[in-house]
Amino acid sequence: MEPAVRGRRGSTELRPLLSGERGAQFGASASSPSALAVAAVLPAGGCGERMGVATPKQFCRVLGRPLISHTLQALERVCWIKDIVVVVTGENMETMKSIIQKYQHKGISLVEAGATRHRSIFNGLKALAGDQAYCRLSRPEVVIIHDAVRPFFEEDDLLKVVRAAREHGAAGATRPLVSTVISPSTEGCLDHSLERARYRASEMPQAFLFDVIYEAYQQCSGYDLEFGTECLQLALKYCHANAKLVEGSPDLWKVTYKRDLYAAESIIKERISQKICIVMDMKEEKEHAGYLLETVLKNELNHVKVTSVVPCHDGSNIQHIILEQCYSFVCMNVMTTDFQNTQKLLGMLEESNLSVLYPVVVVSVHFLDFELGPLSQKMESLMWIRKFAVEVKKRNILLCGLIINYSQDEQKLQESLRQGAVIIAALIKERNSALLGQLLVA
Amino acid sequence: MEPAVRGRRGSTELRPLLSGERGAQFGASASSPSALAVAAVLPAGGCGERMGVATPKQFCRVLGRPLISHTLQALERVCWIKDIVVVVTGENMETMKSIIQKYQHKGISLVEAGATRHRSIFNGLKALAGDQAYCRLSRPEVVIIHDAVRPFFEEDDLLKVVRAAREHGAAGATRPLVSTVISPSTEGCLDHSLERARYRASEMPQAFLFDVIYEAYQQCSGYDLEFGTECLQLALKYCHANAKLVEGSPDLWKVTYKRDLYAAESIIKERISQKICIVMDMKEEKEHAGYLLETVLKNELNHVKVTSVVPCHDGSNIQHIILEQCYSFVCMNVMTTDFQNTQKLLGMLEESNLSVLYPVVVVSVHFLDFELGPLSQKMESLMWIRKFAVEVKKRNILLCGLIINYSQDEQKLQESLRQGAVIIAALIKERNSALLGQLLVA
Numbered sequence: 001m002e003p004a005v006r007g008r009r010g011s012t013e014l015r016p017l018l019s020g021e022r023g024a025q026f027g028a029s030a031s032s033p034s035a036l037a038v039a040a041v042l043p044a045g046g047c048g049e050r051m052g053v054a055t056p057k058q059f060c061r062v063l064g065r066p067l068i069s070h071t072l073q074a075l076e077r078v079c080w081i082k083d084i085v086v087v088v089t090g091e092n093m094e095t096m097k098s099i100i101q102k103y104q105h106k107g108i109s110l111v112e113a114g115a116t117r118h119r120s121i122f123n124g125l126k127a128l129a130g131d132q133a134y135c136r137l138s139r140p141e142v143v144i145i146h147d148a149v150r151p152f153f154e155e156d157d158l159l160k161v162v163r164a165a166r167e168h169g170a171a172g173a174t175r176p177l178v179s180t181v182i183s184p185s186t187e188g189c190l191d192h193s194l195e196r197a198r199y200r201a202s203e204m205p206q207a208f209l210f211d212v213i214y215e216a217y218q219q220c221s222g223y224d225l226e227f228g229t230e231c232l233q234l235a236l237k238y239c240h241a242n243a244k245l246v247e248g249s250p251d252l253w254k255v256t257y258k259r260d261l262y263a264a265e266s267i268i269k270e271r272i273s274q275k276i277c278i279v280m281d282m283k284e285e286k287e288h289a290g291y292l293l294e295t296v297l298k299n300e301l302n303h304v305k306v307t308s309v310v311p312c313h314d315g316s317n318i319q320h321i322i323l324e325q326c327y328s329f330v331c332m333n334v335m336t337t338d339f340q341n342t343q344k345l346l347g348m349l350e351e352s353n354l355s356v357l358y359p360v361v362v363v364s365v366h367f368l369d370f371e372l373g374p375l376s377q378k379m380e381s382l383m384w385i386r387k388f389a390v391e392v393k394k395r396n397i398l399l400c401g402l403i404i405n406y407s408q409d410e411q412k413l414q415e416s417l418r419q420g421a422v423i424i425a426a427l428i429k430e431r432n433s434a435l436l437g438q439l440l441v442a
Numbered sequence: 443m444e445p446a447v448r449g450r451r452g453s454t455e456l457r458p459l460l461s462g463e464r465g466a467q468f469g470a471s472a473s474s475p476s477a478l479a480v481a482a483v484l485p486a487g488g489c490g491e492r493m494g495v496a497t498p499k500q501f502c503r504v505l506g507r508p509l510i511s512h513t514l515q516a517l518e519r520v521c522w523i524k525d526i527v528v529v530v531t532g533e534n535m536e537t538m539k540s541i542i543q544k545y546q547h548k549g550i551s552l553v554e555a556g557a558t559r560h561r562s563i564f565n566g567l568k569a570l571a572g573d574q575a576y577c578r579l580s581r582p583e584v585v586i587i588h589d590a591v592r593p594f595f596e597e598d599d600l601l602k603v604v605r606a607a608r609e610h611g612a613a614g615a616t617r618p619l620v621s622t623v624i625s626p627s628t629e630g631c632l633d634h635s636l637e638r639a640r641y642r643a644s645e646m647p648q649a650f651l652f653d654v655i656y657e658a659y660q661q662c663s664g665y666d667l668e669f670g671t672e673c674l675q676l677a678l679k680y681c682h683a684n685a686k687l688v689e690g691s692p693d694l695w696k697v698t699y700k701r702d703l704y705a706a707e708s709i710i711k712e713r714i715s716q717k718i719c720i721v722m723d724m725k726e727e728k729e730h731a732g733y734l735l736e737t738v739l740k741n742e743l744n745h746v747k748v749t750s751v752v753p754c755h756d757g758s759n760i761q762h763i764i765l766e767q768c769y770s771f772v773c774m775n776v777m778t779t780d781f782q783n784t785q786k787l788l789g790m791l792e793e794s795n796l797s798v799l800y801p802v803v804v805v806s807v808h809f810l811d812f813e814l815g816p817l818s819q820k821m822e823s824l825m826w827i828r829k830f831a832v833e834v835k836k837r838n839i840l841l842c843g844l845i846i847n848y849s850q851d852e853q854k855l856q857e858s859l860r861q862g863a864v865i866i867a868a869l870i871k872e873r874n875s876a877l878l879g880q881l882l883v884a
Contacts, residue, residue: 181642
């Protein structure tokens with residue numbers, strides 16, 4: 001269970017997060033704890049034709065999980081969003097329901113998409129308007145409109161547009177143009193090019209006072225609903241809301257092409273590999289073996305936070321680390337034939353829900369002096385890793401073994417530790433299930 | 443040595459490639475074999491501030507090699523481009539020289555960049571103008587302007603703009619807009635949004651009659667040189683050349699952000715992993731072992747071309763495959779203790795220049811009945827792989843071992859073959875040097 005998710009939707013109190021500069025301007029509604037209701041609409045009705053694949057891009061898998069689930073996860077982290085309305089086509093309704101169930105998303109309402117993006121958003125807004133008898137949702141003060149295919153945003157990105165929307169009625173994130181924009185003539189030649197510095201790319205998220213954007217959609221023409229692409233423009237045209245443009249972070253980009261899926265997967269892999277926990281062996285005789293590896297890992301892996309922990313009797317300190325969403329574990333075992341430490345960790349990981357969202361990597365490390373006996377005989381006893389790996393794979397846990405040469409020769413030991421660190425880094429970075437159950441030698 | 447590169451710059455005969463539809467219109471110059479001289483200017487003076495890293499993006503490494511080298515490689519494949527002028531800042535001149543030397547690029551001229559993109563391109567054009575006494579380059583009829591940070595284009599993309607430039611004086615690739623473009627007011631609010639369908643993103647490559655674009659740069663104002671971003675606009679404004687807009691492929695995108703580097707690396711990995719060659723063991727007693735693996739690989743790896751070859755006496759058929767730029771080899775060895783086949787292949791790979799541009803993966807496969815003796819003892823004899831792998835790594839060859847359970851039990855055999863195929867696919871796809879010298883078990 002993700003702690004940030006537990007208990008969300010319970011509190012709708014945005015005030016502390018929006019405190020300070022604009023608190024006073026918000027008036028009575030903001031000073032009442034539960035008054036500032038914020039909801040989000042996530043249009044996900046696109047067919048992803050630009051992706052060049054049959055699956056709509058919001059359902060394409062990134063690290064084994066549909067892209068839209070990554071976006072929902074990011075929205076769910078924000079505890080002051082009360083309702084999330086996902087707009088999907090009728091034919092994808094069941095797919096969406098099973099995604100919500102499998103990845104344990106909470107507080108999501110599903111609404112059927114229209115034929116265009118604007119019609120889909122309008123359907124989402126109708127569900128929030130509170131004027132339909134069958135609908136359990138209540139009308140929010142502010143609504144965020146985001147994209148199912150933009151999974152990378154922080155709470156701060158949402159806060160910025162929500163704050164600006166409360167002041168201006170409408171607000172949206174923008175980014176500098178990457179390419180020069182040109183206007184073609186009817187003959188397919190250059191008519192003119194735009195001065196790049198004077199224009200911006202309109203990105204998501206956007207936020208609106210609910211009454212403003214709902215009114216705009218109700219007023220807007222059939223042509224706009226059919227061919228328009230810009231919600232801010234509707235708010236301006238039909239409600240004279242001067243949409244505030246907010247500088248967005250580069251991470252707000254939209255997954256559009258197949259290459260964007262590659263990029264998204266790499267970014268997510270990088271993010272969940274930022275923390276490594278080394279679980280020390282309580283019975284450690286060769287006392288400093290684990291600490292030596294810790295030192296080398298810290299040197300070899302810049303930008304990664306390496307921590308170590310000696311499991312306490314009830315394992316509560318390991319559980320604490322699991323709750324903090326660490327997805328990469330290095331588990332020390334003093335004897336090559338002793339797997340208790342790894343087994344204990346795997347048990348705790350299986351009990352937790354940590355691996356529902358991302359594959360968890362566990363590297364079971366065994367120290368062994370290569371010169372004190374044939375490597376092969378000791379390796380035999382480690383073949384259990386293969387069997388165990390197949391078991392835990394069912395829970396999205398990727399187990400590998402790693403033997404480090406605990407040589408008396410200091411230079412050989414250091415070389416093996418360094419090599420081990422490189423292997424650990426690769427296993428954690430790639431999270432490739434093809435390698436599970438392998439016994440690697442450093 | 444890349445065959446497509448050998449002998450390039452020798453022929454400047456574009457005519458056969460441009461034949462047909464427009465051959466007659468080209469007039470006398472086109473009918474003379476060497477008359478249609480095409481050159482390319484590659485501005486590479488940017489500092490890559492949007493990347494968020496210290497290294498300018500054109501020098502960032504993609505699969506171990508600077509991005510600009512990938513772009514140069516793509517240009518070099520096109521035999522009818524006579525000269526390539528790369529424009530770099532003075533401080534990166536030595537870096538660029540060493541890249542050209544290390545990756546064996548041919549026919550490249552280096553020119554120093556100006557303070558802006560337009561000034562840099564102008565410097566590149568001056569070097570091609572043929573009016574400078576010291577310069578060995580001759581004035582081309584058509585000049586292609588491309589970006590150092592757009593490595594993904596095909597010969598056809600260049601042909602399209604060159605053809606159009608000959609007809610219209612100027613031409614450039616464009617793509618649909620991904621985001622809506624908006625114009626901000628001076629207060630940072632939305633002034634208006636552009637109708638997305640009526641605008642295009644201007645991409646590269648572009649092509650020009652040399653005289654047109656050179657004249658345009660000579661005439662153009664200091665303001666244009668300082669703040670302009672669009673070469674097509676200069677050709678229109680100063681030479682009244684009606685630049686033809688050509689639909690570009692989605693691959694023409696510009697590497698701008700760090701995520702684009704991730705995407706570029708994934709795309710290149712995918713491209714060089716499209717072909718796998720299985721090198722059979724001539725002495726094969728268990729005759730069909732290699733063919734069984736071939737069948738399973740073909741089933742498991744869709745979209746990958748799997749071929750097999752039994753090495754002939756002088757190895758010329760293997761050399762032929764190397765010349766065809768296959769970067770992934772699976773090498774069968776009948777006995778676990780017999781590495782002759784793998785050793786022979788490694789020797790040939792080392793002699794070739796194949797691994798100069800990309801890491802070459804070699805998986806040394808050994809069949810072994812797990813039930814006919816302890817796995818560990820046989821594995822001992824395979825530890826040579828570790829030693830050998832370190833040797834060939836110096837030549838950018840990544841060697842791994844793989845044991846397949848040659849069980850009498852048909853089901854176990856098939857399971858092991860399938861597992862082996864998954865491991866081979868992962869090794870080839872990831873090309874991760876951290877795993878070299880490992881002995882994996884399927």
